[in-house]
Amino acid sequence: MTNAGLVRKGFPVPLAFSVIAWTACSGGSGAMQVDGGNVDDVDTATNGGTRGSGGDASGGGTAGSTATGGRVGKPDGGTGEGGAPTDAPVGSGRLQVEPGTIGFGTAPIGSSAAVRFVDVRNVGDAFVAAPTISVSGAHGSDFSVVSIDCNRVLGVSDRCSLSVTFKPSAAGSRQATLTVTGKPGDTHQVTLAGTGLSAIALSADPPRWNFGGVVTGQYREQEFVVRNAAGAPTTGVLTAQFSGAADGYSIQKNTCNRTVSPNSTCRITVRFAPTAATVHSATLEINGNPGGTLPIAVSGIGVAQSLLTIAPANHDFGVVGVSVSQTFTVTATGDTGPISVSIPVGFRTESDACSGVKLMSSKSCTIVIAPSPGSLPAGPIDGTLHVVSSPGGSAVATLRATLLPVAGSALIGYWPFDGSTQDVSGAGLHGQHVQGANLGAVDAPATFVKGRKGQAVRLNGVNQWIRVNDAPALEIAGKNGALSMIAWVRPSLVDTHQTVLMRPISNRKARNWQYVMTWTAGMLRASVMSESSQVDASASWHHYASVYDGLLLRIYVDGVEAGTSFMSFSPLPLPVDDTTPLLIGAGNYFDDSTVQNFCDCEIDELRLYGRALSQGEVMSDMQQAK
Secondary structure (H helix, E strand, O other): OOOOOOOOOOOOEEOOOOOOOEEEOOOOOOOOOOOOOEEOOOOOOOOOEEEOOOOOOOOOOOOOOOOOOOOOOOOOOOOOOOOOOOOOOOOOOOEEEEOOEEEEEEEEOOOOOOOEEEEEEEOOOOOEOOOEEEEEOOOHHHEEEEEEOOOOOEOOOOEEEEEEEEOOOOOEEEEEEEEEEOOOOOEEEEEEEEEEEOOOOEEEEOOEEEEEEEEOOOOEEEEEEEEEOOOOOOOOOOEEEEEOOOOOEEEEEEOOOOOOOOOEEEEEEEEEOOOOOOEEEEEEEEEOOOOOEEEEEEEEEEEOOOOEEEEOOEEEEEEEOOOOOEEEEEEEOOOOOEEEEEOOOOEEEEEEOOOOOEOOOOOEEEEEEEEOOOOOOOEEEEEEEEEEEOOOEEEEEEEEEEEOOOOOOOEEEEEOOOOOOOOOOOOOOOEEEEEOOEOOOEEOOOEEEEOOOOEEEEEEOOOEEEEEOOOHHHOOOOOOOOEEEEEEEEEOOOOOOEEEEEEEOOOOOOOOEEEEEEEEOOEEEEEEOOEEEEEEOOOOOEEEEEEEOOOEEEEEEOOEEEEEEEOOOOOOOOOOOOOOOEEEOOEOOOOOOEOEOOOEEEEEEEEEEOOOOOHHHHHHHHHOOO
16 A cells, blocks of 8 residues: 555645555544545544545545545535545644834935845645745836845744835835735735935035034134036925034034925035034034935134144135145244144155244244155145144134146046045046946936045946046056056945946957956956956945056955956057046946946045056055045
């Protein structure tokens, strides 16, 4: 005899039999399907008798007759031909799914809302196979199941959970249905709802501000002009407040507590009035709903009442490509102790007649300061000249300059993304924020968020990227392949293929790029000409530098060398007249027009050099944004 074992309803097992009969003894149980039938259920005979071959038993009647043909039915408590009484019904699984509705609230287009959880429980009296999960509806692609622990059989009273998130692709109300089905069991639907918010392209002028030194008990003010970009939607009513510790800072005037139309402005005046002699840093956040957050970093130094003064108290050296100097005069209003002088990074001392000197009342000394082009990558810098004595107190002067590239720096381009996609290196390689999946995509408003230094550009990973039109400076041929790519990057995901930066090759005969930086399978990968290197990556702010000297390709993460690859063969010749653009936040791998592998990320302080930077230079670049 072949034993079919225990078979549960809903799981038929086809078996072939050659025998025979069913025998039920007093107190016994058993069932057999004869002549090749299907066993659907297990019937139990408790009162004795003989079951015929394959008869239909309605259950619960008098045993002893013979039934022919058909299937063994499920007992229902009645009297049937040739049947046997039964009193052990087969159980059934039944699911309970909670909650029935999930509201995600609002989320900006391209940004994910907080994860919500769904609880699934087997409240029946039999096992349920692993439930099937699906999301459907007109906006189903805006909702996704991000984790699930229900891919298993659920026992009686067993439970599992799954998590769902909302990432709107368009503005307005978005809805979908999450369906959970158990077999055997039943089907449950959970209504998913959320609202997409249009991105608002807010920017501030100036994008950040250093108040310099202010004597305690006094104050200094600065006005910020907030602009909503042309082509962007009208904002909701804006709010302005300081985040974190904001001791000494206050908003004095605010015309931004209203909606702002496209290409319109409002103004906010901030006062710095320190109460303690220490460094004060804060962030003014301007929030739009719908919209996002515009961060404005402010800093200043509280200076104790002092016997020392510095004139001028503020100096902007302007745009400098060669060193220009400024004389600062330190004057005492009483007798001081020895003076010490501190110079900020990016500036140098040409002469110093103050360090170590004791000044008598009404006496002065001088310090000559100059920017130091080449000491830092090109771009805007600021800092504080600080003099201290005891007794005597301290005094400060605020220094500003915009450094241009100098001979030997080999800076190709510098994009700080402080409210624009402009190149501030002086090379004129200005970026265009575009939206579309081809190299000729049209311009679109960019979104800027709080970055590592000032602001960063936010790309949605769907169709947004930045195009820098072709220029001879972007070619690496003729430079021995040497190149350095540096940027602060925060990706939303690192396990999908996304491109941070790419310079394609239009003829596609040798390879798809001259240089590229990309995420793939949890790794950051950089390639220059024929050589590649990769390191582990994470979805948080990190400073990445890919440095290629023609032989070795090194990747630095937060200033520390994390990966090295050796050039084992000669690179193939590259075209010197390629006309493809530089792509930031997307790739162009397979033809001369299609754009793909968009970056769902934030990018800040991007620089390209036509030479291999030293580790010290990489570290210096990183420290500017800390």
